[in-house]
Amino acid sequence: MFSLENKVALVTGAGSGIGAAIAETFAAAGAFVWVADIGEAGGRATVAKIGAAGGAAEFIALDVANEAACVAAAAAVHGRHERLDVLVNNAGIGHVGTMATTAGADLDRMYGVNVRGVFNVTKAFIGRMLERKAGNIINLASIGGVVAVRDRLAYCTTKFAVVGLTRCIALDHAREGIRCNCICPGRVETPFVSARLKEYPDPKKAYEEMSSTQALGRMGRPEEIAAAALYLASDESAFMTGTPFVIDGGFSVGK
Ligand SMILES: NC(=O)c1ccc[n+]([C@@H]2O[C@H](COP(=O)([O-])OP(=O)(O)OC[C@H]3O[C@@H](n4cnc5c(N)ncnc54)[C@H](O)[C@@H]3O)[C@@H](O)[C@H]2O)c1
Numbered sequence: 001m002f003s004l005e006n007k008v009a010l011v012t013g014a015g016s017g018i019g020a021a022i023a024e025t026f027a028a029a030g031a032f033v034w035v036a037d038i039g040e041a042g043g044r045a046t047v048a049k050i051g052a053a054g055g056a057a058e059f060i061a062l063d064v065a066n067e068a069a070c071v072a073a074a075a076a077v078h079g080r081h082e083r084l085d086v087l088v089n090n091a092g093i094g095h096v097g098t099m100a101t102t103a104g105a106d107l108d109r110m111y112g113v114n115v116r117g118v119f120n121v122t123k124a125f126i127g128r129m130l131e132r133k134a135g136n137i138i139n140l141a142s143i144g145g146v147v148a149v150r151d152r153l154a155y156c157t158t159k160f161a162v163v164g165l166t167r168c169i170a171l172d173h174a175r176e177g178i179r180c181n182c183i184c185p186g187r188v189e190t191p192f193v194s195a196r197l198k199e200y201p202d203p204k205k206a207y208e209e210m211s212s213t214q215a216l217g218r219m220g221r222p223e224e225i226a227a228a229a230l231y232l233a234s235d236e237s238a239f240m241t242g243t244p245f246v247i248d249g250g251f252s253v254g255k
Pocket residue numbers: 012013014015016017018019036037038039042062063064065090091092093113117140141142143184185186187188189190191192193
């Protein structure tokens with residue numbers, strides 16, 4: 001088991017799905033976890049679950065698309081802990097559509113959360129990380145940031161950008177004590193996927209089709225992604241930076 005003893009972590013979008021699993025896994029490994037989410041009920045539920053399991057966490061309301069709110073969140077974290085060891089940019093939203101069916105406004109909205117959100121939060125924390133010459137940033141991209149996924153134009157566009165942001169941050173700051181990697185999950189069963197399924201005329205058929213696009217023939221579980229985040233957050237992954245870490249049940253292996 002990798003240890004995060006004495007580390008302070010912040011996970012955005014930790015009120016649901018993959019983010020909640022990462023927050024719980026980090027707390028179980030000994031970290032103090034800031035559970036950041038735009039939704040208060042989900043965020044507080046994650047904090048309660050961590051507390052019930054004997055871990056330490058606190059909720060912080062945050063819309064990652066709001067730059068000023070990200071600066072305020074960093075001030076709150078630094079006021080309490082003076083540092084952030086691990087930042088997980090997990091908050092993200094989805095959209096179904098092709099070039100023909102995606103509106104410009106949808107692309108902007110997707111970009112505002114999935115790309116500008118990662119930029120805003122990282123920018124708010126990186127100054128202190130550079131001062132301390134220590135920081136570990138983990139971004140949730142997607143297999144849709146490595147290969148094109150049918151009917152996901154806006155989503156894939158944002159996730160290719162997250163892989164790009166990850167590589168640029170890693171390269172620019174590698175010699176300054178900062179590591180930055182991203183995780184590229186295939187389809188994982190979370191409320192995110194349930195919401196997308198509702199956009200299909202036959203959600204049950206769409207669920208079966210989504211499961212069958214992965215070589216293993218099933219969707220992933222949030223804990224399976226959290227296990228990778230724990231490794232990336234730990235000192236055992238010290239030689240890894242700039243890597244898109246693919247965990248996709250074989251989605252991208254071939255057809
Ligand atoms: N589930 C999948 O199949 C899958 C696959 C690949 C990548 N991902 C990525 O993993 C991440 C988490 O996905 P999930 O499936 O757990 O999603 P989810 O919808 O279950 O949870 C997302 C969380 O982010 C929060 N959020 C949304 N907008 C926000 C904002 N502007 N500011 C702060 N918080 C906000 C939501 O309130 C929610 O709690 C996303 O970046 C997603 O793109 C998911």
